Amino acid sequence: MIILAAFILGAAIGWFRASKLGGNRADKLQYALAHALAFTVVGLIVTVILARSM
Numbered sequence: 001m002i003i004l005a006a007f008i009l010g011a012a013i014g015w016f017r018a019s020k021l022g023g024n025r026a027d028k029l030q031y032a033l034a035h036a037l038a039f040t041v042v043g044l045i046v047t048v049i050l051a052r053s054m
Helices: 002-020 025-053
Strands: none
Touching (some): 002 025
16 A cells, blocks of 8 residues: 555656646656656555564
8 A cells, every 4th residue: 555655646746846847748747657666666665664574
């Protein structure tokens, strides 16, 4: 669940960041995907750490 939430949060942050910088739709999609992937990796690491500590 953490991974899915991180993906959605990252995509939203990337989209809004590109919008703030005045990007077109392709820029927004690229920022959204890049942020979503980065947040997903962090979410995966957090999930593994939490699973191993239980």
